[in-house]
Amino acid sequence: MATRSEISPKAAAASARERRGTAVETPIRPAVDIREDGEGITVCADMPGVSKERLELRVEANTLILEGSARLELPENAEALYADVRSSTYRRTFALSGELETDKIEANLKDGVLTVHIPKRRELRPRKIDVRAA
Amino acid sequence: MFPIGSSAADSPFEELWRLQQQVDELFGAWASPSGGIRSLPQGSFPAVNIGHTPERVEIYLFAPGVDPKTLDISIQQNLLTVAGRRDIPTDERATYYRQERFSGEFRRVIALPEDVDPDRVHARYQDGIVQIGVERREAARPRQIEVH
Numbered sequence: 001m002a003t004r005s006e007i008s009p010k011a012a013a014a015s016a017r018e019r020r021g022t023a024v025e026t027p028i029r030p031a032v033d034i035r036e037d038g039e040g041i042t043v044c045a046d047m048p049g050v051s052k053e054r055l056e057l058r059v060e061a062n063t064l065i066l067e068g069s070a071r072l073e074l075p076e077n078a079e080a081l082y083a084d085v086r087s088s089t090y091r092r093t094f095a096l097s098g099e100l101e102t103d104k105i106e107a108n109l110k111d112g113v114l115t116v117h118i119p120k121r122r123e124l125r126p127r128k129i130d131v132r133a134a
Numbered sequence: 135m136f137p138i139g140s141s142a143a144d145s146p147f148e149e150l151w152r153l154q155q156q157v158d159e160l161f162g163a164w165a166s167p168s169g170g171i172r173s174l175p176q177g178s179f180p181a182v183n184i185g186h187t188p189e190r191v192e193i194y195l196f197a198p199g200v201d202p203k204t205l206d207i208s209i210q211q212n213l214l215t216v217a218g219r220r221d222i223p224t225d226e227r228a229t230y231y232r233q234e235r236f237s238g239e240f241r242r243v244i245a246l247p248e249d250v251d252p253d254r255v256h257a258r259y260q261d262g263i264v265q266i267g268v269e270r271r272e273a274a275r276p277r278q279i280e281v282h
Contacts, residue, residue, distance in 0.1 A: 031234040031235045031236070032232055032234055032235065033222065033230070033232060033233050033234065033235050034230070034231040034232040035225055035228035035229065035230050035231070036228060036229045036231065037225065037227055037228040037229075038227075042228075044222075044235065046196075046198045046199070046235055046262075047198065047262070048180075048196040048197065048198040048261065048262035048263050049196070049261050049262065049263045050261060050262075051261050070261075070263075071261075072183070072194055072263070072265075073265060074185055074192065075185070075187045075189075075190070075192065077187050077188075078185040078186060078187050078192065079185065079186060079187070080183070080184070080185055081184040081185060081186050081191070081247075082182065082183065082184040083183045083184070084176070084181035084182050084183060084196075085181050085183050085194075085196055110199075111198055111199050111200070111259075111261065111262045112196075112197075112198030112199065112261050112262015112263065113198045113199040113262065
């Protein structure tokens, strides 16, 4: 007679499937461009399907966190035929350095592209040094 | 979207391979990313998802930052072609640390199921996703046959 601790291979497989089914999906790491000029650093991230309401941008302990979830308008009874994109959430983080003014971050989201500008502290911006002709 | 569960125990490569196998088995060669003759390598821009119902096929192109006016969408029988461009200007004075985002022209040809009606197509663009819906022909839909 089977005791409770014994699990048939079939049941184990089923429970593994169940665990996988309920697992949190792995977020997509959005493609980014990062550039720096005298004023600060600008990050552009591809986050298609994310609207302003579904975007979460924050700084936690000097880490810039980009998060969002995409919404696809799928008909109710739709089945997948093919999928390059297998997750509906995005997440990417960047460590910031001290010369950046994290409380003055500006962000813009348009057509699924997030642009984040992080200014540098004024006193740390490069100054052009003029060389006077003798 | 179409999440497929993942198990943390597998290595990422194993996981990817397994997913690929599943996709190939489930959807057949015509739609298979690895097997379709017109398929593009993984990571090509724009990424594509396709869903279907008995009434229509819905195609989603993940094309952020693309001006919808520059998109050229055409359908010939069951072959859908989407072409366009995304130009990302480079700031000459800036230092770039990462340039991962696609810039330039793109074209994707997608083989849809044979029963789509090329005369009944609609497309829209929102939040960087192009959604194209193609109706299927009546005859191909499953019909309930009543027994009298």
